[in-house]
Amino acid sequence: MKALFLEDTKVFKMKDIPMKEEQNKVTIKVKTMGICGSDISAYKGVLPLGTLPRVLGHEIAGEIVSVPKNDKGLKAGDKVAVEPYQYCGKCYPCSIGRTNSCENMRVIGVHENGGYMEYINHDIHLVHKVPEDMSPIHAAMVEPLTxxxxxxxxxxxxxxxxxxxxxxxxxxxxxxxxxxxxxxxxxxxxxxxxxxxxxxxxxxxxxxxxxxxxxxxxxxxxxxxxxxxxxxxxxxxxxxxxxxxxxxxxxxxxxxxxxxxxxxxxxxxxxxxxxxxxxxARNCVKKFPEAIQLIYEGKVNVKPIITNVIGFEEMPEYFKKISKNPNDYLKVIAEIN
CATH class of the missing domain: 3.40.50.720 (NAD(P)-binding Rossmann-like Domain)
Incomplete structure (x- = not known):
C-alpha cells in the first residue's frame, strides 16, 4: 500500500509498504484525511512531540475492511470516523475519566504512524460509525469539531x-x-x-x-x-x-x-x-458521536471551512502552499480514490 512519510523537515516521500492486519484491531481503508495545523508544524520542524520519519495524519475517515467480534455493531463495509487519541486507561487522568489528558497519550500521526496511507489498523473502541450516506469529506471534519x-x-x-x-x-x-x-x-x-x-x-x-x-x-x-x-x-x-x-x-x-x-x-x-x-483544553472526551450527528444533520455547517479537496498524491505540494500562505487556506482534505 502507499504511505506518505515525512522523512525530514519539509521532505515527504511516498513509499510502498506491506498492508498487515493486526489481531484485535479494526482494519480501515482510508478514504479522506485532513491536513491539520499540527501537521504543518511537523512539516516545518517545529512540533516537539513527534519523531521522524513519520506518517502524519490524525483527521481520518474511511471504511472498515475487517473487524473483530464486538458489541458496537461494527462490521465490514461500515463508514467510520477515527478517534486518534490512544490513552492508557491506567494513569490518574484516565482513572477520573479525563482520558484526553492521559499521561501516556499516543496520538496516531504524531507518536506513531497515522492516516496518510491507504490502510490503517486501529483500536475498536476508537472507531466510530458514521451514517452510510455521510460524505467522507465531511466525516474527516469530525475530529477537528471534537x-x-x-x-x-x-x-x-x-x-x-x-x-x-x-x-x-x-x-x-x-x-x-x-x-x-x-x-x-x-x-x-x-x-x-x-x-x-x-x-x-x-x-x-x-x-x-x-x-x-x-x-x-x-x-x-x-x-x-x-x-x-x-x-x-x-x-x-x-x-x-x-x-x-x-x-x-x-x-x-x-x-x-x-x-x-x-x-x-x-x-x-x-x-x-x-x-x-x-x-x-486538548483533544476530547466522548465527543465523537455528538460531533458526527451535528455535522450530518447540518447543525454545524462545515462546508465553507473546507477550502480545498485534493488528491492523496497532491499532499506534498499543498504542504508547501499552506506553509507559504497559511491565511489562504482553512481545511484542506485529501481523498484516496
Missing amino acids: ISMQAVDRVLVKKGEHVVITGAGTIGLLAALYVKYLGSVPIVVDPAVKRLEIAKELGMDYVFDPVNEDVVEKISRITNKKMAEVVIEASGAVAAVKSSIDYVSYTGRISLVGYPNEEIPLPTFLITKKELDIKG
Missing part, C-alpha cells in the same frame, strides 16, 4: 452568553459554530480578512480585525460594558492570548486551545482582580 467542542465545554458555555473566539482557523470557526448551536453569541476576532469573510459566510454577526479595530471597545458596546463571559483562545498567538484577559468579563472564563510556540507571561494581578477561570 477539539472545538472540548474547548467550549471546558468553560461551560451557557445559552445567551457572549463568547469571544480569538483565531478564525478551523478550530476557531468550528468553535464559533458550536457556540451558536448552543444558543450563545459568538464574537470572532482574527487579523486575516479572508478568514473573517468566511466567518461572515458561516453566519457570524460579530467579526473583528484586532489590527485595525478597537476590539475591546467593540465587545464593550455589544455586551453593554460587561465584556464577554467567555473567551475561547484558538490561535496560539501571543497577542491573542494576552488580549483574552482584556476581552473577558470580571469572573469570566477563558479556554486555551491554541498551542503557543513560546511561553507567555500573563498579568496575574489582573487575573486575580477579575477572579478569572482559565482552563487548558
Whole structure:
C-alpha cells in the first residue's frame, strides 16, 4: 500500500509498504484525511512531540475492511470516523475519566504512524460509525469539531452568553459554530480578512480585525460594558492570548486551545482582580458521536471551512502552499480514490 512519510523537515516521500492486519484491531481503508495545523508544524520542524520519519495524519475517515467480534455493531463495509487519541486507561487522568489528558497519550500521526496511507489498523473502541450516506469529506471534519467542542465545554458555555473566539482557523470557526448551536453569541476576532469573510459566510454577526479595530471597545458596546463571559483562545498567538484577559468579563472564563510556540507571561494581578477561570483544553472526551450527528444533520455547517479537496498524491505540494500562505487556506482534505 502507499504511505506518505515525512522523512525530514519539509521532505515527504511516498513509499510502498506491506498492508498487515493486526489481531484485535479494526482494519480501515482510508478514504479522506485532513491536513491539520499540527501537521504543518511537523512539516516545518517545529512540533516537539513527534519523531521522524513519520506518517502524519490524525483527521481520518474511511471504511472498515475487517473487524473483530464486538458489541458496537461494527462490521465490514461500515463508514467510520477515527478517534486518534490512544490513552492508557491506567494513569490518574484516565482513572477520573479525563482520558484526553492521559499521561501516556499516543496520538496516531504524531507518536506513531497515522492516516496518510491507504490502510490503517486501529483500536475498536476508537472507531466510530458514521451514517452510510455521510460524505467522507465531511466525516474527516469530525475530529477537528471534537477539539472545538472540548474547548467550549471546558468553560461551560451557557445559552445567551457572549463568547469571544480569538483565531478564525478551523478550530476557531468550528468553535464559533458550536457556540451558536448552543444558543450563545459568538464574537470572532482574527487579523486575516479572508478568514473573517468566511466567518461572515458561516453566519457570524460579530467579526473583528484586532489590527485595525478597537476590539475591546467593540465587545464593550455589544455586551453593554460587561465584556464577554467567555473567551475561547484558538490561535496560539501571543497577542491573542494576552488580549483574552482584556476581552473577558470580571469572573469570566477563558479556554486555551491554541498551542503557543513560546511561553507567555500573563498579568496575574489582573487575573486575580477579575477572579478569572482559565482552563487548558486538548483533544476530547466522548465527543465523537455528538460531533458526527451535528455535522450530518447540518447543525454545524462545515462546508465553507473546507477550502480545498485534493488528491492523496497532491499532499506534498499543498504542504508547501499552506506553509507559504497559511491565511489562504482553512481545511484542506485529501481523498484516496
